[in-house]
Structures are given as C-alpha cells and as structure tokens.
Amino acid sequence: MLDLRRNNLSELEAGSFNALWSMKILLLSSNYIRTIHLKAFESLGFLEKLDVSRNLMHKLSHDFSNDLVSLKELRVSFNQLEQLGFKSLQYLENLEKLDLSHNQVSFIERGTFRGLSKLRHLFLQANKLEVIHDGFFFMLQNLEILNLARNNLSVIEVDAFTSLHSVTLLVLSGNQLNHLKFKTFLNIQTLSTHLQVSKNPWICDCDLQRVFGKIMSVRHLHVDDYENLTCSSPLQLAGSSLISVDTQLCVAETATVLVITITVLVTVIAAIVMAERNRKKNQEKNWNESEGPFDSQEK
Template structure:
C-alpha cells in the first residue's frame, strides 16, 4: 500500500495544491504545464503563475489575443509550434519579460507586428521557421537585445531592409535558408558583430553587393549553397575580417570562365577564408563544361584567354615591326631619289 501511495504522489497533478487548466497536465515539481495536442482554440485560462515551461504545440490556435499570457512573469519557455496561428494581437506577449525561448514555427504568420518584441527583451532563442513571412522590418525586432539564435528559415522573405537586425547585437546564429531572397544588399547585416553562423542557402540569390558582409567580424560559417550565383567578386569575401570563416558555395550555376577561376584562386589564397565544399562546385556554363566539377577544369580556364592574348600580342608586335621596316625602306628610297635629283642629268664634255 505504501509503495502505491508513493507512486500516486508522483503522478502528474496528483496531490497538487494549485489549479491546472482543463485538458492540460501540470508537473508541479518542474513548473511545466503540458497542453499539447488537445485541439485547443484559445490559450487556456488558469495557468499557474509560477509556470516556467508552457507547451501548447499541435493545437488549433489561430491567433494570440491581447494578454494571452498575462501575469505569467516566471515563464522561461513558450512552445507554440504546429498550430494555425496567423495573427498576433497587440501586447499578445505582455508579462513575458523574462521569457528566454519561444517556438512559433509551423504556423501561418505572414508578418511580425511592430510591437512584437516590446515585451521580449530577455528572449535568447526565437524560432519562426515554416511560416509565411514575406518581409522583415526593424521595428518588429528592435527590442530583442538579448537574442542569440533566430530561425526564420522556410518562409517567403524576399528582401531584408537595411538595418533590420541592427538591434540584435548579441545574435550568434541566423537562419534564413529556404526563403526568396534575390539580392543581398549592403547594410542588410549591419550591427551583427557577434554573428557566428549565417545560413542563406536555398534562396534565389544572384547578386551580393561588395559590402554586404563587411560588418560580420566573428562569422565562422557562411552558407550560400543552392542559390543562383554565377559569378562572385573577390572583395565581397575579402571584406569579412575574421580569424577563420568557412564558406559553403555548392549548388550554384557557376559560369566557369577565367574571371571565376581568378576569384576562387584569390579566395583560396586568403588564410582566413576556406571554401569548405570547393570539390563539389559544378559548372553550369559554358555548354562544353556543364556538369563538370570546377576543380577538374580550374587550371585550364585561363589557358585559352592567355593564348588569345599571346596571339594578339605577337600579331601587334609583328605589325609594328613590319611598319617600321616599311617606313625605313620608304625613307631610304626617298633619300636616294633626292640625291639623284640634286646631281642633275649627266652631260659629256665636248672635245
């Protein structure tokens, strides 16, 4: 009987001295409230004020209303993934000033409201992957001053405003893969001096402005795989002043010519830059090189150009020499003619 009673005391909610929301399970010893997978349409009422972890994953939440988490000052982790959340009302996160981790992934968010970060000044990790976000604005992120990890992958972000991330001075990991970015502009990642990992793979990036990564002083991994890059500018990566940076560049439709070979030759010669997947870079053009690894043809890409330059140089040199020779011949002929004319006709003397 005694062992049974001891077991009963450990059953979630058994012997609890505080209320627990209907359909949820409250683990009093760990301040964990588990409301997963109960088709909840609203954030339940009566969540204990001492709750540290609230799990609302896999429900039917369509919006977060104003004050949904009112008075939950102790909350550290809020899990909201796999719902149908498409709207965040003003002050939806009121009282969550000590929240450190929030998961909003796999929802229907098309935008983050201007006041999104107002109450989230202690947040260290934010997951908003697999939503419908199409743009990012400085206003919605500016107060996330403690944020260290931001996952915005698998959205529809087509552009990043200059200074969007400038309030995120402690950000270390930024995931933007599988969006719709086409151009990386100067200033897009300004003020991210602490950033260590930047994932930009599987977008539509075809252009990177020269100063786009200039402010990244600590980045050790920059992933640009699976984009639409044809050429690169050496200065784009030379501006990354770090102790060591790994670059991932495979899966782009490289135009393998002498210019590209020179750029990669320079990048590979820089001590702190390392193209991690250079062996996997593949040519998409010209046609005769399509499908071939860049590594297998890189030493040949400038041969034809060098030969062409050499032929042109020799041709010009021969032409110049021929012109000089002809000029010299004409000068001598002209000189001989002048001498003959100055002597006059030959007349024999009379006896």
C-alpha cells in the same frame, strides 16, 4: 516553461500571458496561428526562448518585439512570412539565435538586424531572397553562423559581408549564383571562415577558376565544398565539376591573350618607328629643297 504545441491555436490575444511574468520558455509551434495581437506578450519581460515555428503567420507586426527584451532564442521557421520590416525585431537586443528559415521572405528592409548586436546564429535558408545588398548585415559583428542556402540569390554586393567580423560559417549553397567577386569575400575579416557554395548554376570559365583560386589562397577563407562545384554553362562543360576544368586551358587562354597583346604592342611600335622615319625623310627632303635656291644664288 509553457508548452502549447499542437493546440489548434489560431491567434494570440492581448494579455494572453499576463499572469506568467516569470516564464522563460514559451513553445507555440505546430498550431494555426495567423495573428499575434498588440501586447500579446505583455509582461513576458523575462522570456528567453520563444518558438512560434510551423504556424501560418504572413508577417511580424512592427510591435512584435516590444515586450521581449530578454529573449535569447526566437524560432519563426516554417511560416508564411513574405517580408521583414526593420521595426519588428528592434527590441531584441539580447537575441543570440534567430531562425527565419523555410518562409517566403523575398524582402528584408534595411536596418532590420541593426539592433541585434549579440546575435550569433542567423538562419535564413529556404526563402526567396534574390539580392544581398551592402549593409544588409550591419551591426552583426558577433554573428558566427549565417545560413542563406536555398534562396534565389543571384547578386551579392561587394560590401554585403564587410561587418561580419566573427562569422565562421557562411552557407550560400543552392542559390542562383553563376559568378562571384573575390573582393566580396576578401572583405570578410575573420580568423577563420568556412564557405559552402555548391549547387549553384556556375558559369565555368577561367575567370571563375581564378576567383576561387584567390579565395582559397587567403589563409582564413575555406571553401568546404569546392570539389562539388558543378558547371551549368558553357554547354560543353554542363554537369562537369569546376575542379575538372582543364587548368591548361586557362593557361593557354592567358598565353593567347599575352601573344595578342605583344603582337598589338609590336605593331604599334613598328607603326611609330615607320612614322618617325617618314617624318625624318620628309624633313630632309624639305631641307634640301629649301637649300637649293641659295646654292644657285651663290654661284
């Protein structure tokens, strides 16, 4: 192990660790590193843990992972990363834990996590992500923990989590979500998954209540903080918990919709019946009028 924490380092030159080919742990946190040059990690083919957290990096270069083929744990938290390119992590095929939390990441290129088939823990909390697209976590079939708390998420596409076959904890709290689609979570096919979704600006209506009702009716899905979900709107419910929203109102709403539907249906049927009666009357009238001349001719 090499511990270089708090050493005022500002960059890593090529070949910085050439004589340390057997090293397994490298700690570089709490420095001032802005740049990691090409081949800085050359010869570190046996490195298993790398900590570059609490530095000043704005990006990971496309060749960042080239020589880190044995890495199992990577910590890049508390930097200033703004985006992730799909090549920067492509050789980390043995990585099990990735911490990218507390950065400024607003964009992650499709395919960025494609090669991380052994990844079990992914920490992306406290970034600036706004949308989770379909296929975002493609190939992460062994992922167990996914933390997306405290981003700016307002949209999660329906198939965003479809490939997560092992996830046991999915954290979405502290975002900008106001509604969810049931199918988004129904597509998570696991033995047991715990969801955390509090501290979002929920629009509390009967539809949202029904969505959460469906989610919690699925045996393998568990909403850990359902009792802590707070309404942001409508205004009369702001600050109230979703669980306190009167279920009777939703029943009444459903009943009202049913009454309106039945009323419309009855009206339509009545109109059809009246139209049919009028048609028959007109038909009989026309028939009588057409028979009149023949009766006269016979007399």
